[in-house]
Amino acid sequence: MRAPALPAWPAALCPGLVAAAGVAVLDVVLGAEVGLLPLFAVGPALTACCAAARKVVTCGLVSLVLCAAVAVYDDLLFTRRGVVALVSVAAVTVASAFAAHARVQHERRAARQRRISEFVQGVILAPVPQDTEPARIAASYVSATEDARIGGDFYEAVPARDGGVRVVIGDVQGKGLGAVRTATIMLSAFRMSAHDAVDLDEVAAKMSGALGRRGVDEQFVTAVLGELAPSGRLTLLSFGHPPPLVVRADGSHELAHPPSPALPFGLDWLEQDPPRPSHVELADGDRVLLYTDGLAEARDAEDAFYPLVQRVSLLRGESLDDCLVRLRGDVQAHTDSGVDDDSALLLMEYRTPV
Structure with missing residues (x-):
């Protein structure tokens, strides 16, 4: 008793x-x-x-x-x-x-x-659809702000009208309420356009336009937009963001570096050419990790970056959520003093449609 x-x-x-x-x-x-x-x-x-x-x-x-x-x-x-x-x-x-x-x-x-x-996070970062054709998806968010659950990083997944799923992960420059406001603008634009847009270029244009209309001064947003088709083709658009990590079911892995990344959203006035999409062919069981620089730039006591590619084994396992929990724990052990930047993770596994 x-x-x-x-x-x-x-x-x-x-x-x-x-x-x-x-x-x-x-x-x-x-x-x-x-x-x-x-x-x-x-x-x-x-x-x-x-x-x-x-x-x-x-x-x-x-x-x-x-x-x-x-x-x-x-x-x-x-x-x-x-x-x-x-x-x-x-x-x-x-x-x-x-x-x-x-x-x-x-x-x-x-x-x-x-x-x-927690309430605001539930509104801004609503739970992603965990089981939508043709992917299983899990997400995780950690804020670097004490006693806070939200910050300037964001993610979302939306089913596409013609099948497949469209995802985004992004990082707003800066912290505080201004970064949260900018993240909300970008998420709203993505959610309103991702389902019906013809392609990712149209989604990106909607997001860029929304950011410009709201007049957010001196802030830019790095992001990766992705579209996973039922055939397993993953199309990516990069706007100055860290490259996704592809974890193959056969044991191999690779970083999906874009052939032509664009400048972050909010720097359109520099008049750079728009990004060219890159394509990754996924097989059944392949996984893709999208992340923000809170993970990529996590440092240990000797100022060494977190070795994400060397920790790829943490992303293998039955449960996507468990993989993210293990990854979070390993990052915590690497830094030893907690995160000093917001960190968002989105892990996606391709499944061949039945």
């Missing part, structure tokens, strides 16, 4: 009460000459680290009573030492109660922000 959980009050008060009881025992054992009475202030100070203000006050009152009792035992209650000790415990209790109140308010605000972030 599982042991019953401790009630919230005693569990929160335990560290402070144990500290106060320990000081009392030490004072009795060592004698009045040692001068441990002010250490009764440790009790409410410890409680402030893990409990609300009212619990700090309760622990402070208990510590104050113990301090007075020990002072009586040491015959110091009405001496300067005794009075200073009691005043110290009372003052630390008041200060700790205010500190605990501020900490609890901060934790509540942070929890609200996390809930809002």
Whole structure:
């Protein structure tokens, strides 16, 4: 039978009460000459680290009573030492109660922000269709912003009107709400055009136009657009983005470098030629990983980039979601200090239509 959980009050008060009881025992054992009475202030100070203000006050009152009792035992209650000790415990209790109140308010605000972030992420980065002809798809997102779930990276997958599926992954320059706003613009344009557009060039034009109409200043967006046809042909358009990693079912792998990448979205004023599409022929079971530079540029303590190609075995396995979890864990182990940039992953497996 599982042991019953401790009630919230005693569990929160335990560290402070144990500290106060320990000081009392030490004072009795060592004698009045040692001068441990002010250490009764440790009790409410410890409680402030893990409990609300009212619990700090309760622990402070208990510590104050113990301090007075020990002072009586040491015959110091009405001496300067005794009075200073009691005043110290009372003052630390008041200060700790205010500190605990501020900490609890901060934790509540942070929890609200996390809930809002999770809601916004659900709107901006809606779950991708995991099983759509002719592909299985899994996605993962990690924000580098503390207490946040969203950032400037984005991904999406949309079934195409004539069969197949169209995907995008992108990275907005910069961080913060401005990057989130730009990512929302790009995702909205992709979702509205990907299903009915004639080809990826049309989808890219819609996304570029949407970004220009919204007047996003000094921000550009790298991206890869992909279209997987029922035949297994994967068409890619690259806009200054890291190349997708193709993981073959036969054990081989390759980076799908574009023959003619374009500049990122938002730099159209430089008047570079548009990208030429590249094509990759996929067989049944082949997988393609699209990712942002939060993965490609993750560095270890010696400033070495994450060796994605050498970790290709992590992307083999029955479950696409499990593959992404393993990859995330390996990146965490490589950096040792967590991500310092947003990171989006989209893993797609081609399946021959029945």
